[in-house]
Amino acid sequence: MRAVHLAAGVLLLLAAGCASDGGEAVDIAVIELLGPSGSDPGEVPHFEWSPIDDAAEYGVVVQDAGGAALWAWRGGETDVWFGGLSRERPAGMAGPVVGEGATWRAIAFDEEGHVVAVSAEGTLGSG
16 A cells, blocks of 8 residues: 555646745755666666665656556665566566556655655556
8 A cells, every 4th residue: 555655746846846834845866877788678677776875765756658646666775676576576477567668756755744756657568
């Protein structure tokens, strides 16, 4: 359930932009996406991004080619395999897969859970 709330919250954040409690726009840092790279990340990509100084946790949101939330994750690392594993999924193990044209973003949160950085949209395969 936490993944669904993260995905919904990030999608709202990205649609509305960031605002402070006073309603003013807030500048936030940009996260550099490091991987997956290339035009064929496979069905179970390994996501990597640059660390952000003020970040306590990170989130990843993957959307399908139509823009619907497909998968989300939140944790302290700066990399994660699709499906939430800390390493490549073992052969024969079931789990979610990424379809062609999917996209992803990384989000950084501070100790209080406020967004401090967001990446540009990364693409997964040709769309």
